[in-house]
Structures are given as structure tokens and as C-alpha cells.
Amino acid sequence: MRQVNVLYLNEGETLAYPILDANGRILLTTGVKLTNLYIQKIRSLGVDMVLVEDDRLADVVIHMPVTPRTKEAAYQALKSVRNCLETNRSISTKELREVIKRMISDLLNFEGVLGYVSDFRGFDEFTFHHSVNTTIFALILGIATGYSESKLLEFGIGVLMHDIGKFKIPSVLLNKIDKLTEAEFEEIKRHAIYGYEILRTIGDFGLISAHVALQHHERWDGSGYPRGLKGTAINEYARIAGIADVYEALTSKKIYNDAIEPYQAHEYITAHSGILFEPKLINIFSQRISIYPAGSGVLLSNGQRGNVIKQNVGYPARPYIRALYQEDEPLHPPVEYNLVELPSLLIIGTENY
């Protein structure tokens, strides 16, 4: 299968992975042949990238780190939380615990470098999509840090709830397309404190989960909020959650801005090692989150273009590539490279065809 930007989709191409609507319902399923009408619909949903079938890349398998059923359960659990808040009922953490356990079990079975978290879904009105994906990234970092399963559970619940305070912020502010005024930005920033208060007072969340909500915008150099904490004064769970939160926000499309490519988000995060983020955690991040997902298109320094077919664990910038074109001429047969073995051959750009 091949990853393609929705702007470059062609009529007649076949979907290789389902597209879901904002509520997690399957809108277009695997095997559907795309018509112009479908393509317009996909673009209007806010989906960025989709996977299509491609005979030349038929053997490329894209592993999703958690199963669609686990993701669905996570969405349902977040919906229950929202209902409790809307009706002033206490939040039961039982369902959340079950969901996090399922996520951990899926992730412990998932090997290698994480390429995909996106589930090809349009944006939702609340922050479900962001919360679930951030939790997946964070748990991967937690696992790589060596957390025990009980620690992962405590950590995972905190991350899944990290933006719960946004519930108290008017959605017109959260989705505002124009530049925020200073007062509006200050109000949005308050979601960290609101989240802490909600988790402290409603349901049986541990204090540590509440601290993830409170501190996920604190930054290593003290430039974050709400308290401007520095370095290890920030709780470690919140330090990891902060990295996962920023990476997820950069790579997913929002109502008010487009996503940037995974390699650009990767560059942003690693460039801020020791500034916004803890260096030790950024080293783990670099090894565990792929820069060029399997199936994505790349341009090589020898003028050839092709797609990523496999990751090299520990070397996210140097995956296996199958080159399909020399400039614009198709290569017969395609040529394969393991970039770890070819230090002089570089990826110099990405392709979205």
C-alpha cells in the first residue's frame, strides 16, 4: 500500500485502509474504488493522508499500534467522561482503566518504530482524537522508558485526561480561526488548571493523573505554563505527555491550521531538545517515532523517487526504500535500498503523490 495526500488522490484508486468519520464510524471501507464524489467528501472531512493499494508496494504492511476496536473503546470512554461532566455526575475510572489496559496490551505486542497513529479520520468537535493519539505516543515513550505495567496504567489515564480542562473552555475559542487576543489565549491556557481541578474533585483519579493535566504545558527551560516550572521540577509523566502532546498537535490537521509532515514535526521536537523538552526523553522519542512512515513517498539524493517499505529500528531517518522512478521515468524493475547500509544516499524530500 501507498500513502497519498488527499490532494493527489485519483479517481479509480482503491482504498487500502478505512476512512472514519469524526465519531469513529466507517465512512469508506477498505477496497472501495474512489470516485470523484468520494474524493471530494474525503477532502471536505479534513482527512490529510489516506492509504491506497499499489501493486508495486503490495508487500508493504503498515502496522497500526493499537487495534481499531481499542481506539473505538477509547472514544466511547471519553464520551462517557463528557456525559458525566455535562450532567454533573462523578466520573468512574473503571472504563478508562480498561481502555488503557487494552492500549498497553496492544502496544506491548507492537514491535518496531511507530509509523502511524492517525486513523484517517476527520476532526471532531471535542478533543477525543487528540487525546487518544497523544496517549498512544506517550505510552510508547513510557514503555521505552521502562515503566512497569502499573506505572503505565497510572500514566496512561493521566495522559488520556490531559486536556479534560478544555471542556470548560467555550468551543468558539478552541476552534477560533483568527488570531487569539491575549485575554483569549490566557483563558485557553487555564485548561491546565481546570483539568487539575476536575480530576482532583470528580471521580477517583489519583493525584498523579491530575498533575499530568496540570503540568503538560510546562517546559524544560521554564517557558511553559501555568507555573513556569523548570527541568525535573516538572513531573516526569507530564514531561513525556508534553512531548507527545506537541508532536500529535503538529502532525494532525486542525480546524484552524493544516498538519505538517512527520519529518518536520520530528525536526521541531528534536531541535528543542534541552530547550522545551528533556534531552533523555528526546533521545527515546527519536528512536521510537518514525520520521518517514511506511508507505510514504520520498525523494532520494540520487534523483530517484519511491516509497518507504520498512523501518530500521533505532535509525528513523534511514528506512528501507523501494525506488519506483528515476526523475519522472518509471524504473523497471524498481530498486531497493537499505539506507542504513548506504550512508551517502540520503532522503532529501518527501513526495505526496
Ligand SMILES: [Fe+2]
Ligand atoms: Fe493542553
